[in-house]
Amino acid sequence: MTTDPHEIAEYPRPEGPLKDGIAEEDNKIPLWFNVTFIGTIVFSLIYIPYYIFGGWSSAGQWSAEVERAEAVYAEVRRAMPTENPYRGDAAAIAAGQDLWVTTCAACHKPDGSGLVGPSLVDPYWKYGRTDEALFETLTEGRPLGMPPWGPTLGTEKIWKVLAYMETLPQSDEAGVGAPEGWTPGS
Numbered sequence: 001m002t003t004d005p006h007e008i009a010e011y012p013r014p015e016g017p018l019k020d021g022i023a024e025e026d027n028k029i030p031l032w033f034n035v036t037f038i039g040t041i042v043f044s045l046i047y048i049p050y051y052i053f054g055g056w057s058s059a060g061q062w063s064a065e066v067e068r069a070e071a072v073y074a075e076v077r078r079a080m081p082t083e084n085p086y087r088g089d090a091a092a093i094a095a096g097q098d099l100w101v102t103t104c105a106a107c108h109k110p111d112g113s114g115l116v117g118p119s120l121v122d123p124y125w126k127y128g129r130t131d132e133a134l135f136e137t138l139t140e141g142r143p144l145g146m147p148p149w150g151p152t153l154g155t156e157k158i159w160k161v162l163a164y165m166e167t168l169p170q171s172d173e174a175g176v177g178a179p180e181g182w183t184p185g186s
């Protein structure tokens with residue numbers, strides 16, 4: 001034992017093989033390391049089969065979420081004005097006829113051939129004749145004198161009057177409101 005603080009203490013030299021003059025230690029692996037190491041193996045044995053066969057995955061979560069959203073928006077889409085629900089419905093068409101006579105005939109003529117407003121029985125459609133386009137025409141109105149009917153009639157009555165309008169006898173002639181020189185088929 002030395003008492004001189006400047007003297008370097010002699011430690012027992014490790015006995016492992018030398019590499020570049022450096023002896024390899026052979027310490028005991030700490031418990032925390034072994035616990036962590038084996039723990040990860042045990043965890044993977046449970047987690048990997050669970051992940052692969054349990055059906056749980058982030059892709060699965062995403063699909064489930066899409067499915068839920070689809071269910072919600074299917075409702076919304078059904079309520080959207082893209083298709084006339086009253087097409088061919090006799091009672092609705094009769095109600096639509098009353099509406100036509102009181103609200104539309106004054107400008108479009110009772111037979112729909114046009115007066116102040118354009119003909120609605122010729123093949124020319126300025127704003128389109130899909131259900132969606134017609135619904136928009138009636139709900140929001142059009143700039144050259146077609147009043148918006150959304151606020152006064154509402155969705156149901158608009159579909160009904162359109163269902164009636166479709167039953168008017170059609171004409172192949174260019175009617176009131178068709179641009180000059182326009183002929184059917186052009």
Ligand code: HEC
Pocket residue numbers: 100103104105106107108116117118120124125126127128134137138142143144145146147149161162165
């Ligand atoms: C005050 C007169 C007036 C009334 C009432 C009226 N319309 Fe019109 N309508 C017009 C005018 C004018 C236009 C042309 C608007 C334009 O070209 O911008 C038009 C355009 C339309 C169009 C578009 C035609 C196309 O070629 O795209 C449709 C459909 C229509 N009306 C249906 C109706 C229906 C159904 C009613 C009854 C609910 C009605 N209108 C009531 C004046 C009227």
